[in-house]
Amino acid sequence: MRGLAAGNWKMNGTGDSLSEIEALLAQHPAPACDVLICPPATLLARMAAAVQGSGLKVGGQDCHAAASGAHTGDISAAMLVDAGAGHVILGHSERRADHRESDAVVAAKVTAAQAAGLMTIVCVGETEAERDAGRTLDIIASQIDGSLPEGTDAARLVIAYEPVWAIGTGRTPTNEQIVEVHEALRRQLQDRFGTAEIALLYGGSVKPSNAAEIFALPDVNGALVGGASLKASDFGAIIAALEAAA
Numbered sequence: 001m002r003g004l005a006a007g008n009w010k011m012n013g014t015g016d017s018l019s020e021i022e023a024l025l026a027q028h029p030a031p032a033c034d035v036l037i038c039p040p041a042t043l044l045a046r047m048a049a050a051v052q053g054s055g056l057k058v059g060g061q062d063c064h065a066a067a068s069g070a071h072t073g074d075i076s077a078a079m080l081v082d083a084g085a086g087h088v089i090l091g092h093s094e095r096r097a098d099h100r101e102s103d104a105v106v107a108a109k110v111t112a113a114q115a116a117g118l119m120t121i122v123c124v125g126e127t128e129a130e131r132d133a134g135r136t137l138d139i140i141a142s143q144i145d146g147s148l149p150e151g152t153d154a155a156r157l158v159i160a161y162e163p164v165w166a167i168g169t170g171r172t173p174t175n176e177q178i179v180e181v182h183e184a185l186r187r188q189l190q191d192r193f194g195t196a197e198i199a200l201l202y203g204g205s206v207k208p209s210n211a212a213e214i215f216a217l218p219d220v221n222g223a224l225v226g227g228a229s230l231k232a233s234d235f236g237a238i239i240a241a242l243e244a245a246a
């Protein structure tokens with residue numbers, strides 16, 4: 001399976017930041033893995049234009065479950081497609097926490113996004129308290145169950161395992177902890193969808209110094225990168241590590 005290096009810019013970036021994309025394109029004009037940047041919605045169309053014809057793709061960070069209507073401040077899946085997105089991140093832990101998104105809300109968004117033709121990157125991950133209580137695998141399994149609706153198209157699905165306590169903290173799980181969760185995810189997805197072709201990304205404090213080690217682990221098909229995706233030099237090094245791991 002082709003690896004995926006996905007950058008989640010979160011609420012960072014203005015027009016000036018497009019220079020980072022130009023630098024990334026100069027470094028990686030034809031990457032040997034899939035490379036995706038999910039900028040804030042305000043930059044999506046400009047970034048899509050900047051990467052046109054290159055190996056880089058752009059995606060959204062969220063969408064609404066409805067196709068249109070009275071939802072002030074929200075963005076529909078079709079609007080993301082219209083702005084040039086091919087992917088969307090759904091169920092990120094920051095949305096689950098900041099916007100109280102339940103598994104059911106995430107599932108409705110997956111249905112809407114896949115119907116609009118988007119690849120959906122669905123995020124799951126335990127909190128530190130849940131890990132300390134020994135509940136990690138149960139939490140992940142129930143997030144997967146609840147966040148992937150009936151009728152999910154496995155061909156449009158990517159899963160990102162992002163332990164909440166590893167996001168933006170500089171802390172990462174041990175290799176054994178990552179492998180344990182990714183193996184469990186692989187089994188659950190294989191049982192439900194009958195395929196082992198769903199990409200599993202690790203996310204949480206991925207940086208140039210730890211990327212190669214993480215990409216060497218079984219059932220890790222790439223990364224969802226926050227802070228280190230903002231700088232072309234850092235994200236470029238992570239892309240190079242994924243290319244080398246293939």
Ligand SMILES: O=C(CO)COP(=O)(O)O
Nearest residue numbers: 008167168204205226227
């Ligand atoms: O939340 C993340 C990506 O979606 C990870 O963020 P950091 O890479 O900044 O820890």
